[in-house]
Amino acid sequence: MGYILCFATVTTYFSFFAAQILLLAFLAASVGRERRITATAVMDTDEECSIVLELPETDTFFDKKKKLLQSKGFSPKERICLRNSSKPDWISATVEVLLQIARIIQLNELELYFAEEYVCMSMEFYSLRNELEALNSIVLLTDISLSSCSHLHKNILQGLRQTILDLITDLGDKNSVKGGVVQKDHSCDQEERLIEWGESNGVKTQLKIAYIEGAGRGAIARKDLNVGDIALEIPVSIIISEELIHETEMYGVLKEIDGISSETILLLWSMKEKYNSDSKFKIYFDTLPEKFNTGLSFSIEAIKVLDGTLLLEELMQARQHLHAQYDELFPALCNTFPDIFPPELYTWEKFLWACELWYSNSMKIIYSDGKIKTCLIPIAGFLNHSLCPHVMHYGQVDPAKNSLKFCLSRPCKSGEECCLSYGNFSSSHLITFYGFLPQGDNPYDVIPLDIDGADVDSDENIPKSNWTSHMVRGTWLSRDHKIFYYGLPSPLLDHLRRSRSPMLRTKTFLQENLENELEVLENLKGIFDDMIKNMGEIDLNDRENCCWDEKLAMDYKSTQRRIACSVSTSCLAGRRKLFGVIAGSTCFLVLTNAKPTIQNA
């Protein structure tokens, strides 16, 4: 049975895009991220010290990760002996094993989709995020172990810990992007006043604010900071969250509106509070830009540049959605309650400003009572995003101090920009809601595919991958370009093979199987060639004379084109390899216009 394959539309995006506005009630905020301790326990007897790395059964992807662990020769619960061996390089050998397991345990859904089961490279790498998580999970483990182990084994654990810390430093040094250049000609008086106000309210910070080339304001380390150091601590009392408005008249009106979310209420409150000269947060509002440059305020010219990309549709839908939200509330609220909602403060332009503020600056915070709230966090709002962040976990209120701590997952040198991870977002998401493209290869830049396949008739004995959505990313990120892999994700290829030929035993060198492979690759290549054609050429010579949004749109389109071209090229390379195998066997190939016919000799 055949299959229909095309690019996914915004409404059919995967769960990887959980923050898409269309899937959430109203407001997508950057998600504050709490630390997950997944691995482990330490066994410590007089004779030996060992670490147990365990994939928790509660892990959402337990079965898939277990299979991946097993394909590399590990079980879901692996005990690694740390006893000093006679071999001089025992630490690096042990670290390698620990890391291989920790990386798999720390994989997220998207990384797992692209994980390559049969590639067994000693230092396999899934993503910067994954690598930092894996390394930090081992540091955490050694810390826990050090607090309880016998004196005998302290040296072993400390040696292990130091080796991992050195790896984290190396990773940061190699992957720190060129950016982070401080622009000395900008004054940051307002920002400094905000920090002073924060400090007088209990903020503790090792960061100062400066202008960074291409990224607005950013936070710079005042001194060398190490893994585990707290770069910034914000007391809950200065966080802007829904509690603040419960006593206001505005809340009394808004809470009566059916289905209104607390985020929308906060957004409407912030539109007015910005102009309140008596506001407790005046000094914070004064530091906010008059204009946010996110995808939501792209000009028609920039939107035109996006023709042929998914971002065009995503942006159009997002804007329509916001317009519909605005029209539902205004001018009705201004007409009925003009004192609470003065019409001059509730224009469409001001509404859009507030949406952009909340999309690009808010964080989701888990409070001590377990409630998750979308908040604005003065001072923390100056931290920019990086694909190799210094701070990865910051979303949970510390109940002992009633504060939010920003701890380092990798060192940050004095004078270096200290960055967060806003989340595992694609470039289209970052452009739409934040208005920038991160430097470096974004592993979350995928092209989703809508596949209407047919698994129904497939052979019961052939295990299904059970991925319900499929995608591709730049094939340069893959290491396995051999026949049956081609640098493309295995779940996608498996699905396409089964859809074409449910009864075939795939990944064997039988002729009918190789023919099936050729057809799968031809079909995929066709799809991506069409996409490249639809996107058209990008004239980068014009780029320098363009506005910020056109530049961003062009850069985004180049990235998408590069991904599509890499898929097309990998399909072509795969087909050539297949022709080679077929030609070398009992077949005789006639190649016409890149569409092969295979004749039995």
Ligand SMILES: C[S@@+](CC[C@H](N)C(=O)[O-])C[C@H]1O[C@@H](n2cnc3c(N)ncnc32)[C@H](O)[C@@H]1O
């Ligand atoms: C939470 S704010 C960070 C502070 C912001 N730079 C400022 O001046 O207010 C998020 C905004 O910072 C900018 N930003 C964050 N990370 C960036 C990056 N890696 N490159 C360029 N701009 C970035 C984007 O404009 C984004 O919408």
